[in-house]
């Protein structure tokens with residue numbers, strides 16, 4: 001399995017004999033096991049998956065390349081394995097709780113623990129063909145749900161009703177669930193970039209922002225659309241056109257090798273020029289995969305390059321308190337030729 005081979009090479013270059021993986025999504029990524037309780041130990045030659053009685057038979061089916069160990073005391077079991085494998089330096093994920101680290105420190109008698117930040121996450125940034133196909137399917141489900149939503153929304157429906165409809169439709173089309181709590185923000189509430197859906201009814205003349213996504217076979221989609229119900233405020237229509245041209249400029253100009261800073265600036269330059277610099281209050285986007293927010297994260301000043309087969313979001317927005325907000329978000333696959341847009345729901349200015 002090449003994912004494990006890559007991890008092992010990277011451990012060598014960090015002078016580590018082994019790694020303890022506790023993040024459950026990283027465990028799925030490396031082993032194929034999906035469950036709520038597991039710890040993975042990877043040395044240069046061996047690979048163990050520790051879990052409890054609830055999961056051990058499933059683990060044997062899913063993590064076929066791993067030796068499955070059923071245990072009620074993970075720390076003590078790790079200590080035994082580290083002694084047996086003569087491990088001196090072992091990396092662990094620094095997202096592990098303070099209490100769990102303290103316990104490990106107390107119990108491990110030979111191996112020295114070294115914290116690692118985003119060690120597996122870094123590898124997850126670049127997607128395989130099958131991961132890309134799965135994310136595409138998650139995006140198609142979101143697209144379909146949005147198409148149906150346009151027929152559902154009308155004045156009088158509450159934000160929560162709109163959110164519930166999207167959530168239900170995504171499940172109906174094959175999602176296992178939402179990838180985060182669906183955001184529906186209408187009227188002046190749309191100026192809140194992450195407005196929670198409330199019992200507020202949608203009024204005639206409201207702008208409505210919906211930011212939603214689903215999980216399909218463990219992979220996330222994430223998209224945002226903004227539309228108008230009834231005759232729209234001309235100021236908001238103007239803001240819509242600015243955000244749309246910024247969002248589309250990112251699609252046109254992105255390609256493997258472009259720096260994170262340039263990726264951000266391609267949108268920000270257009271918004272700044274239109275006079276809304278202060279109103280674009282968040283980053284341009286983030287990576288997407290097993291987590292709905294994952295590496296890479298974009299900074300205006302980073303010179304790191306976009307890599308082929310990264311899946312990232314493109315989501316500029318403009319928010320004016322007391323007026324409203326506009327955001328448009330797509331999920332993009334970075335290629336050597338440019339980008340492939342994975343979310344294909346309409347982006348033209350829609351007035352229902």
Ligand SMILES: [Mn+2]
Nearest residue numbers: 222313315329
């Ligand atoms: Mn997003």
